[in-house]
Amino acid sequence: MTAEIKKYTIGALVSNKSGVLTRISGLFARRGYNIESLSVCATEDEELSRMTIILKGEEYVLYQLIKQLDKLEDVIKIGCADELDCVYRELALIKVAASVDIRRQIVEATEIYKAKVVDLSTDTMILEITDAPEIIDAFVKVIKPFKILEMQRTGVTVLARGTHTLKDRDCYGDNVN
Amino acid sequence: MKLNGADILINCLCEQGVDTVFGYPGGAVLDIYDALYRNGKIKHILTAHEQGAAHAADGYARVTGKTGVCFATSGPGATNLVTGIATAYMDSVPMVAVTGNVGINLLGRDSFQEVDICGITMPVTKHNFIVKDVTELADTVRKAFYIANSGRKGPVLIDILKNVQVAECPYQPQTPKNPATKSVLPDKLKDIADAIEKSKKPVIMAGGGIIASESSLLLRELAKKCEIPVTYTLMGKGCIPDGDELCLGMLGMHGTAQAVKTVINADTVIALGTRFSDRVALNRDKFAYGKTVIQIDIDNAEIDKNVTSSMHLMADLNQALTALLPLLKQKQRSEWLNEVKSFKKERNLNRATEIINSASRLSPKDSPIITDVGQHQMWTAQNFDLQSPRLFCTSGGLGTMGYGMGAAIGAAIGSGKLAVLVTGDGCLGMNMNEISTAAANKLPVVILLMDNRVLGMVRQWQKLFYKRRFSQTNLERKIDYIKLAESLGAVGIMLGENDDIENTLEKAFNTACEKSVPVLVDCVISPDENVLPMIKPGATYDTQLDKMEENK
Numbered sequence: 001m002t003a004e005i006k007k008y009t010i011g012a013l014v015s016n017k018s019g020v021l022t023r024i025s026g027l028f029a030r031r032g033y034n035i036e037s038l039s040v041c042a043t044e045d046e047e048l049s050r051m052t053i054i055l056k057g058e059e060y061v062l063y064q065l066i067k068q069l070d071k072l073e074d075v076i077k078i079g080c081a082d083e084l085d086c087v088y089r090e091l092a093l094i095k096v097a098a099s100v101d102i103r104r105q106i107v108e109a110t111e112i113y114k115a116k117v118v119d120l121s122t123d124t125m126i127l128e129i130t131d132a133p134e135i136i137d138a139f140v141k142v143i144k145p146f147k148i149l150e151m152q153r154t155g156v157t158v159l160a161r162g163t164h165t166l167k168d169r170d171c172y173g174d175n176v177n
Numbered sequence: 178m179k180l181n182g183a184d185i186l187i188n189c190l191c192e193q194g195v196d197t198v199f200g201y202p203g204g205a206v207l208d209i210y211d212a213l214y215r216n217g218k219i220k221h222i223l224t225a226h227e228q229g230a231a232h233a234a235d236g237y238a239r240v241t242g243k244t245g246v247c248f249a250t251s252g253p254g255a256t257n258l259v260t261g262i263a264t265a266y267m268d269s270v271p272m273v274a275v276t277g278n279v280g281i282n283l284l285g286r287d288s289f290q291e292v293d294i295c296g297i298t299m300p301v302t303k304h305n306f307i308v309k310d311v312t313e314l315a316d317t318v319r320k321a322f323y324i325a326n327s328g329r330k331g332p333v334l335i336d337i338l339k340n341v342q343v344a345e346c347p348y349q350p351q352t353p354k355n356p357a358t359k360s361v362l363p364d365k366l367k368d369i370a371d372a373i374e375k376s377k378k379p380v381i382m383a384g385g386g387i388i389a390s391e392s393s394l395l396l397r398e399l400a401k402k403c404e405i406p407v408t409y410t411l412m413g414k415g416c417i418p419d420g421d422e423l424c425l426g427m428l429g430m431h432g433t434a435q436a437v438k439t440v441i442n443a444d445t446v447i448a449l450g451t452r453f454s455d456r457v458a459l460n461r462d463k464f465a466y467g468k469t470v471i472q473i474d475i476d477n478a479e480i481d482k483n484v485t486s487s488m489h490l491m492a493d494l495n496q497a498l499t500a501l502l503p504l505l506k507q508k509q510r511s512e513w514l515n516e517v518k519s520f521k522k523e524r525n526l527n528r529a530t531e532i533i534n535s536a537s538r539l540s541p542k543d544s545p546i547i548t549d550v551g552q553h554q555m556w557t558a559q560n561f562d563l564q565s566p567r568l569f570c571t572s573g574g575l576g577t578m579g580y581g582m583g584a585a586i587g588a589a590i591g592s593g594k595l596a597v598l599v600t601g602d603g604c605l606g607m608n609m610n611e612i613s614t615a616a617a618n619k620l621p622v623v624i625l626l627m628d629n630r631v632l633g634m635v636r637q638w639q640k641l642f643y644k645r646r647f648s649q650t651n652l653e654r655k656i657d658y659i660k661l662a663e664s665l666g667a668v669g670i671m672l673g674e675n676d677d678i679e680n681t682l683e684k685a686f687n688t689a690c691e692k693s694v695p696v697l698v699d700c701v702i703s704p705d706e707n708v709l710p711m712i713k714p715g716a717t718y719d720t721q722l723d724k725m726e727e728n729k
Contacts, residue, residue, distance in 0.1 A: 019295065019307075022296070022299065023299055026299055026300060027300075030300050060481075063481070064478065067477045067478035067480075068478050070477065070478075071476070071478055072304075073304040073324060074304075
């Protein structure tokens, strides 16, 4: 009986204090959760930060992770985004080798993906793309043959559509969602 | 009222009703110890080592149900607490550990006796705090007690910088907040009641949660009303009187044959405040295969963690059982109870268990029983008959050798009664320094030292799995335990292999009571005894060994 391994996106509101990231990443390490990405950012409330965690694992691990995180004093709210209709966005900056003869081709790909050229030097370009993570994956694949010099991705940010907010989400009790 | 940080700490402890603190002073807590001295309302037990203080706070908490408190200085003082904190964490014991740290001007500069104790204890505390501002101190202390004592209980550490201890700020006393309780979901309760009603062969597995939530009487009521046999985990010992006709004894790796057979034959397992640890469930996938599993636990993360439940309820057990009982009808299950009775087997006896059985008969009623970790621990769990909860202190989850002596001090102080410590020569070797603490405080602690000159449990596994290659399990020590006891201020009594057990133990209990001193009884036993029955790690219940099986 092998359970299916999937990718899950988990959102958490945590207190904006020093040491919180250590507590959370320490918990992942000691319980052996396989985390693909973790991003932390400010929120509209200065006492809270928001974390977006991408977990790769079975459904059992998802629920364990949520319940274990929920026990931490600094975790205020937590929930799995995949159960809701959400907007996923990520930003990437890609520095690519761009000699005069291939610039046109790069710009073409950039336009198709609705990305932007944000810097140009004699031999390089920096491209910026903001989109759903899988679109960024596809864009990176297209750009790769031109030789990527370096690249940075912010990690996923996610918000549910409609009036639903994480801070109002009922994630305590028997039915952890 | 303006006070300095150290005085605020002591005042906050008084707010919480703390009457005893276990600890050890040092450079970074001088102000706290000065405030303690000037306050004069809190009794402080000076241990021989900070580890002993942490275990004592743990033992105190287990017997009283209150939050145990320990103090240590920065650096090594703080790191010495760690094993004690981890022990409390694994067994969900409420504890607040207070450490000092260097001043803010020295913090992070590798100063003398500086250590990041918050970083170190993060995985073994429910939460921890570093206090850098005196205005936050009082609320931090209150929050620490609240966290330690709410939900699934556990240890909290507060690291207070030296400058905070001397800085002043206004202080307003406050009465402690009671932990918030969630209401129990009625739908789920109804389902659980129906499942119990329908079940033909139910068994209750009672864990430490029954004791932590003070639900022993409710458990007994449930068992009696519905005629359900009860087995307990090591942490649940005392939740139902040993010898009660519905009590099957302990479950798990060294559980009784009756408990194990009952679980095998049951159609429904009602797990109350237990987490199906590997020492209880052994093979978590097959443990309850094909059975209805009803799990009630206060910790959501324990539900379905090791064994998948058929139905569950996240709730405080006291509330849950109070609400569940009226939903259940009186029920007779004489056929099932007769079947369960037929599973009963005589206990395996040896010299050690005879001594423990005698101690069980001769020790004063309501004496707390403390064990260390190893063979003697299992023998005690199997043989010492307990009638009430909060009388058994043992390191179940972490399995901390050296736990016993410190815990016995805390238990003796917390209960105000004679404490019985069953230990081994391996374990006693780890924290025997605390005998001096018990002597200094005139504590009646009877130490039954199971002296087999080997590390018995490890040796037993070497017999089982390592073809008798006794690597490092023979203790070639030349200790004279009688002289040792005397030199530490205790009384030493010899119980040789052919000496009369009852006479010797009676003398030990009488001496401890009359003189209010620790009495060490050096019980010489064979190095070759085994703990039986046994289920091998990861094995299924039907493979329980009644006799020792060695691989050759």
